[in-house]
Amino acid sequence: MNILSPAGPVAQWIVQLWWVLFAVAAAVYVLTVGALAYAVIRRRNAAEPAAENRAAKNRNVAIATGLTAAILTSLAFASYTTGHAIADSHAMEGIPVSVTGQQWWWEVYYPNPEARLAVVTANELHIPAGRRIKLDLRSVDVIHSFWAPNLGGKRDLIPSRVTMTWLQADKPGVYRGQCAEFCGYQHAHMGFLVIAHEPGEFQKWLENERKPAVESFDAVAQRGKQVFLSQACMFCHAIRGIPAFGSTGPDLTHIGSRQSLGALTMRNDRASLINWIRDSQHYKPGTRMPPIRVPDNDLNALATYLESLK
Ligand SMILES: [Cu+2]
Numbered sequence: 095m096n097i098l099s100p101a102g103p104v105a106q107w108i109v110q111l112w113w114v115l116f117a118v119a120a121a122v123y124v125l126t127v128g129a130l131a132y133a134v135i136r137r138r139n140a141a142e143p144a145a146e147n148r149a150a151k152n153r154n155v156a157i158a159t160g161l162t163a164a165i166l167t168s169l170a171f172a173s174y175t176t177g178h179a180i181a182d183s184h185a186m187e188g189i190p191v192s193v194t195g196q197q198w199w200w201e202v203y204y205p206n207p208e209a210r211l212a213v214v215t216a217n218e219l220h221i222p223a224g225r226r227i228k229l230d231l232r233s234v235d236v237i238h239s240f241w242a243p244n245l246g247g248k249r250d251l252i253p254s255r256v257t258m259t260w261l262q263a264d265k266p267g268v269y270r271g272q273c274a275e276f277c278g279y280q281h282a283h284m285g286f287l288v289i290a291h292e293p294g295e296f297q298k299w300l301e302n303e304r305k306p307a308v309e310s311f312d313a314v315a316q317r318g319k320q321v322f323l324s325q326a327c328m329f330c331h332a333i334r335g336i337p338a339f340g341s342t343g344p345d346l347t348h349i350g351s352r353q354s355l356g357a358l359t360m361r362n363d364r365a366s367l368i369n370w371i372r373d374s375q376h377y378k379p380g381t382r383m384p385p386i387r388v389p390d391n392d393l394n395a396l397a398t399y400l401e402s403l404k
Pocket residue numbers: 238239273274275276277278281282284
């Protein structure tokens with residue numbers, strides 16, 4: 095991932111500003127170091143220190159000071175203009191999505207006036223390409239920062255406050271995001287994906303997410319469900335459609351269709367799922383999910399069940 099390759103308007107503005115700042119800073123650096131080198135060489139080669147020419151010296155200092163002030167003022171102006179362009183667009187319409195930061199994962203919520211049509215998932219922000227997404231950001235514990243560099247700017251998630259930002263992906267694709275404010279031990283393992291779909295595909299995804307967990311009639315998956323319900327899992331995780339309502343950890347209703355486990359800590363495949371349940375602390379030390387002792391047979395059934403939740 096290259097943070098300097100924008101894939102949406104907000105990121106585009108920020109990257110433009112970045113290049114302007116970089117170019118000006120680089121030019122000033124080269125000029126300053128060049129002038130210093132020139133002065134050193136001239137001084138060295140002169141047999142006698144050159145006669146003081148106060149007037150010329152004063153003039154040069156005045157020019158340099160004026161230039162510095164002009165450059166800093168223009169940069170401040172450029173920065174203000176970019177910030178204003180991003181902030182101004184808050185008033186515009188967009189598809190509302192709520193993101194809640196937790197140590198150390200992201201809850202993603204798609205509100206709907208009809209409560210049963212709302213959708214909740216984790217660590218993946220699915221969006222339609224070419225549409226503006228209005229995000230409201232919350233935190234339940236410490237300050238986090240939402241950052242999907244190819245699509246938008248950083249925005250802090252602050253406990254007991256709602257902050258807003260927006261982003262847009264011009265084309266379908268998968269973009270990486272990351273918590274950008276140190277929030278504890280596993281801050282680095284607090285990643286997420288923004289998955290931009292063709293608008294029709296997005297609707298399909300949303301409709302699938304609205305459904306409760308699919309009931310698989312596979313005997314092993316059925317057994318896995320019983321294991322899930324008989325272990326502590328249901329105190330921390332919700333699976334809509336079965337009596338599991340926990341909210342300490344991510345909603346697992348469609349876990350089988352997600353790409354990662356533990357906020358991009360590991361890929362979502364069978365082996366990782368088993369390893370994660372057996373000993374999440376090994377892969378993400380300090381995470382709120384305790385290691386859970388389940389006999390191997392049950393663990394296999396549990397993995398089959400979770401994988402079936404597409
Ligand atoms: Cu963080």
